Amino acid sequence: MSTEGSVSNDREGHVKTEGERSFWGRLANWGLYQTLMTVITLSPRRQFFILAAFPILWLLTQHLGPMLQMLRVSLLDAYPVAPDVAQEFSLESYFKFFGDPIFWMPLFRTLIFAAVFTLCTLLITYPVAYFLARHVSRKNQMLLLLILLIPFWVGEIVRTYAIMILLGNTGALNLALKWLGLIDRPIPFMYTSFSMGLGMVYLTALYMLLPLYSALEKLPKSYNEAAADLGAGAWSRFRKITLPLTIEGISSGSTLVFLISTGFYATPVLLGGPSTTVFAETIAGFFHVAGDEWPTGAAFAVIMFIVALLITGVFQRLMKSLRKGESS
Amino acid sequence: MRRGNRIVLACIYWAFVLYVFVPLILMILMGFKDSKFIGFPIRSWTFDWYTGIFSDVEVLYTFGYSVIIALLSTLISVAVGTWIAVLLESRKFWGRAFTFGLMVLPALVPGIISAIAFRIYARWLEIEPGMGAIIWSHAVHNVPFVTLVVMARLSTLPKSQIEAARDLGADPLIAFLRITLPYLVPAILGASIFCLLLSFDDFVRSFFLGGYEPTLPVLIFAMLRSGMSPEINAISTVALVLTAAIGIWAERFTRNANKGSV
Incomplete structure (x- = not known):
């Protein structure tokens, strides 16, 4: 003004x-x-x-710097270095990871969880995005999308707490099930992979929904109409036209959700139990105790980052080849 | 067939809306329960938890602390992010793709790794954990969001306006300040609100870079670890109402601003 x-x-x-x-x-x-x-x-x-x-x-000092310093610390034998001791490079922290299942099991679990939760998010949000983009008038699209955006402005911790209240032994879900006469005793939903999954899908759904919505919204309706005129059924129209042409949205949404899911710390701590320890908790453990564990923590973070990048890289390549294969 | 599809999809949409809203509504309700014990059913209601937190100095202090961190980190993010956007959008140069990749890096690094990397870097730079460290980590983390939003807006700026200003004798700096910057205002405001909310809601970086004073999400987390209580619901509800209201307002504001000036 x-x-x-x-x-x-x-x-x-x-x-x-x-x-x-x-x-x-x-x-x-x-x-x-x-x-x-x-x-x-x-x-x-x-x-x-x-x-x-x-x-x-x-960009070099603030965006790249922290990552490089983390890499450097992961290659040191001790950090912080004592004043009169020479710095020694060693790969010990990396060997430590492969030596004990107590370390690599959480990483394996994290990746499986992240992949499964990403798939769940995709399956849940695709119909929602499809409905918004194809079955709602332009004017209402924005309104209906905005309704969904509201809860996503709310922070991670607050939303995790909301899930805790929903799923607790005296929570709303158990009360509802009891009231319906389906159960006598409360089901212990909390501190399981189920509660963790519900929480993580809840936190990441928007990052899947928006790319899917924009991909579906760009898709001209005439393609489907033409296919229908040529006699294609609803299912084959979806499989042959809608799905291949929205692969880009699926690919970018899934990559984003996967990377975010691997990085959650507070949500698994609050919603998960001893059997669902994720790698973020393992890494964090090295930073809460005495300082000389930092190289191990840094090495583990580097391993997780590289593995997560490799997986998303392979995934994106796969999606690309899938798209090419479908269109030819 | 199509009609049936539509009804099924509409049901899925509304079921999703329920999934997204019901936990938050339950959490808000629980903040009015007249009992220390979290759980349903709620038999009697009270406002005591709210009067409690608004007279609790620690909670109010934490609230102010989080707001100040959000404001200061946003200021840095917006200034730096806009500058980077102007560089990336202004011309092609050698290494532009690499620069772009570096720019989005903080947004792609998973939360825990980003927090750890900042923690290690802060120690190397000898920044003590505390307010400064949190502001710095939030500022760096939020830069990509500003840059992406501002770049999108910059790409729609008619180049002829700048050329006209230059032809009339304006030097590059004045042309930027009088033509480009006013044009970017809606994008910059939208990005600022987004950064404010990101910083205010951030847990993982505040947790690892914080000193003894917690930010609001860290305080809620610490309280949750020692047990649930309606007091936490009251604090969470206040945070929720505030962030959601600012989010909705920003959404409407940026939409109107974009409509008005295009």
């Missing part, structure tokens, strides 16, 4: 006094500023350098 006002104001000023009196005119005529600008804009090359220097520096 204020910017608009000032623009129109000094447009008037500009006409009257040729830019002398306005703030911008004064700035442009100020000697120091003029020298500065000549120095900066001396050559396109220098101009670009000044534009690029800070962002590049930021």
